[in-house]
Amino acid sequence: MSALTVLRRYAAKTDLSTIPDSVLFTHTDTSLTLFDLFPKSNTFHFLMMPRITPSLPEEHTRDLRTLLKWDKEKARKVIEGLARDARSVQDMIKEEMKKRFGFEWPIFTGFHAVPSMEHLHLHIIASDLFSDRMKHKKHYNSFHPKRGFFLHLEDVLSWFDATPSYYKTMAKLPKSQYEPLLKEDLICWRCNESFKTIPKLKEHLRAEWEKDAAKVKVKELKRQREDEEYVDIDKRSVKRSTPAAPEEPTP
Ligand SMILES: [Zn+2]
Ligand SMILES: [Zn+2]
Numbered sequence: 492m493s494a495l496t497v498l499r500r501y502a503a504k505t506d507l508s509t510i511p512d513s514v515l516f517t518h519t520d521t522s523l524t525l526f527d528l529f530p531k532s533n534t535f536h537f538l539m540m541p542r543i544t545p546s547l548p549e550e551h552t553r554d555l556r557t558l559l560k561w562d563k564e565k566a567r568k569v570i571e572g573l574a575r576d577a578r579s580v581q582d583m584i585k586e587e588m589k590k591r592f593g594f595e596w597p598i599f600t601g602f603h604a605v606p607s608m609e610h611l612h613l614h615i616i617a618s619d620l621f622s623d624r625m626k627h628k629k630h631y632n633s634f635h636p637k638r639g640f641f642l643h644l645e646d647v648l649s650w651f652d653a654t655p656s657y658y659k660t661m662a663k664l665p666k667s668q669y670e671p672l673l674k675e676d677l678i679c680w681r682c683n684e685s686f687k688t689i690p691k692l693k694e695h696l697r698a699e700w701e702k703d704a705a706k707v708k709v710k711e712l713k714r715q716r717e718d719e720e721y722v723d724i725d726k727r728s729v730k731r732s733t734p735a736a737p738e739e740p741t742p
Contacts, residue, residue: 498610501525502552503543517583518542522576524615529624531634533697535584535598535617539577540610541569552611555602555647559662567651573613574644580615588617594707596700599636601643604669613644618680619700621693628689629673635680640672 501510507518516524522539530536543549547569551561558566577600588595597618606612620634632638650661677686679695686692 496609498525498538498540498608498612499543499549502540502610503549517580519576521547521572524576524580527614527616530616530622531620531625531630532617533619533622533700534592535587535615536622537580537584537615538612539573539580539615540612541573549610553609554606554611555604555642556662556664558611559650559658559664563651563658569611570644570648570651574648577613577615577644584615584617592704592707593711594703596703599634599641599643600645601641602647603633604640604642604664604672605666614641619696620680621696621700625693626689628677631677631689631692632673632675635678637680638672638675640669 501514501523504510507515507523510523514525516526516537518524520542521544522541524537524539527536527538541547541552543552551558551565552569558569581598581600584598585595598615599618600613600615602611602613614634616634618636620631625631633640635641636643650658653661677689677692678684679686679692679699681696681699684695686695
């Protein structure tokens with residue numbers, strides 16, 4: 492299978508048992524959610540795509556551009572369906588975050604303006620963008636939430652309710668306008684500090700994330716200590732209330 496078209500092959504499947512568990516995370520009648528093969532988050536990175544059905548033929552789901560060129564109301568239904576399914580995947584990610592790390596951090600959900608693989612897909616990615624697979628400037632800039640290349644699902648949904656001319660303009664998604672964004676400077680999406688190299692940026696992103704994780708741990712420790720102190724106080728009060736040893740019976 493070509494790496495470029497592998498998503499479309501999966502999206503066209505009616506029998507999902509032929510997709511390995513290591514590939515398929517979850518599904519609904521209208522969408523599949525796969526583990527990203529080259530995760531750019533250190534923790535959670537999924538691709539969600541609409542399933543190809545007779546009412547949603549593949550010619551309209553090559554990418555966001557072809558979908559938006561199609562009938563506007565049909566396109567809106569596809570995006571709204573993805574949004575609904577994305578919410579449940581986001582909830583699953585948040586659960587895992589709390590279970591495994593004790594805290595939640597932002598999740599970005601959106602499309603790449605110029606995708607690198609065929610078949611429309613939504614990225615659902617936790618914002619700890621310092622995985623081993625995060626190797627190039629274009630990788631990072633494609634997920635930077637304010638760079639403009641990453642089109643947030645909420646923003647795309649809002650285009651449908653904007654004026655028809657705005658919709659038409661946004662729906663064009665010209666490569667020439669978006670691709671240069673990938674070459675811009677490396678800037679931390681949280682604090683806007685700029686970095687010369689990817690390793691330096693990743694070091695910084697990791698430190699920021701670890702600081703958040705540590706804050707939660709400190710809070711947890713404090714809570715534990717308070718619990719222990721409370722138990723101590725309890726014990727003391729138990730001791731205090733224990734009646735003194737019975738007096739020696741007086742002869
Ligand atoms: Zn992609
Ligand atoms: Zn920063």
